Amino acid sequence: MPATIMVVEDEPAIQELIAFNLKQAGHFVLEAPSAEQANRMIKETLPDLILLDWMLPGMSGIEFARKIKGDSYTKAIPVIMLTARGEEQDKVKGLETGADDYVTKPFSPRELNARIKAVLRRRAPQMTGELVEVAGLALDPLTHRVTGHSAPVNLGPTEFRLLHFFMTHPERVHSRSQLLDSVWGNQAYIEERTVDVHIRRLRRALEPTRHDALVQTIRGAGYRLSQRV
Amino acid sequence: MPATIMVVEDEPAIQELIAFNLKQAGHFVLEAPSAEQANRMIKETLPDLILLDWMLPGMSGIEFARKIKGDSYTKAIPVIMLTARGEEQDKVKGLETGADDYVTKPFSPRELNARIKAVLRRRAPQMTGELVEVAGLALDPLTHRVTGHSAPVNLGPTEFRLLHFFMTHPERVHSRSQLLDSVWGNQAYIEERTVDVHIRRLRRALEPTRHDALVQTIRGAGYRLSQRV
């Protein structure tokens, strides 16, 4: 089963080695040399798994893991820590932080692949980067593409994440607070009314294929994606 | 959502600034200049949230947080730490201690309010998403939908809450003041006769499916939802 895997590692040699092995195993690989850069990429690409080096320039690996696991939008992504020999006592701390597994350098490709497979097997079903479809509206997390009745739909990053969340949680009403948590992440300090504006933008983008009617307003409660009228 | 918030801060200037902002946002504010004093007040007032300065005279903030989280009576109270810039590496330690979030000084009122809102939201009891059904009348809190014999019923926000309360407390007679407490929230000063009007509106909305007969008037006592005629 191919998956999208993000590798956060500052040493180019190791980075390259890992990437090569993962691609060999049929995975898509996203490469980030620092936590800061990884952070920017995560929300757009929503990888299925994150390989995280323990030692990083700037924000440390453990800190970054905590951040990922603290954000409700990303906390379902499994994290595998890469630790060097001698940092073994830190493993415990790493697991406490929320890492799902760890691998001690140096490691064999076979070992890494096994760990990845194991972690992916127990990943949250809803975070699988699978294609979602509701009422002729299709969203593909892998290619980052949206089509309404096979016609391409152009969305900004936030609109994409918003629609993705709606489509993976259809029919249910989501309050503005919940949407801010789930789509923006709880580290954002954003006015609730901002959600309205993005709803508007999403609707406008969906207008050409009449799919804007799926996005419904529940007065005093929030928004909902539903095919029923 | 007004809440009771305790601010533990020794610098009067910052203390005052924070208190002003919180009051502006509609909260009740308890002010304590030291951990010792805060400790005495906590058990009496049981605040909904504690804003805790990292640096305090006497018992330090981190020590105090540990104490709060160690006491079974107070450990449910969320704590937000106030740290100065440069103490960033202590954040991890702070979170490990049990703080629910941290804010780095200097901070904007908006950021503080957002953090407070987020933390309070996290603690708020989730709305029970159980689907309720009485005599062919179904109400789903999750999707915010009401159907009478599978036919959609259109309700305003207040009517929805009113019906929800009735359906989760059927067969029992509710006085007007009880309904005001449970449906409107005891914060508002509202004429009791207003309940009558909303009962009327609820009945009118339920007429198409004859479910209006379920809403019964108990003269001199209040209203009741009952399937028995």
Add this chain to the structure above:
DNA sequence: CCGCTTTGTCACGCAGATGTCACAATAACT
């Protein structure tokens, strides 16, 4: 460096929701 896109916020306006009243209708009791 510049232009383009994205993003968060705001102000304005409107449709719908809300609270209150006045009066009609009904029930309870004499």
Add this chain to the structure above:
DNA sequence: AGTTATTGTGACATCTGCGTGACAAAGCGG
């Protein structure tokens, strides 16, 4: 029947929540 207490109901003046366009700041790619 008459009287009084209680509830039903329509009307109405707000009030609120939401849609929408505009805009400035930030991000981004060339």
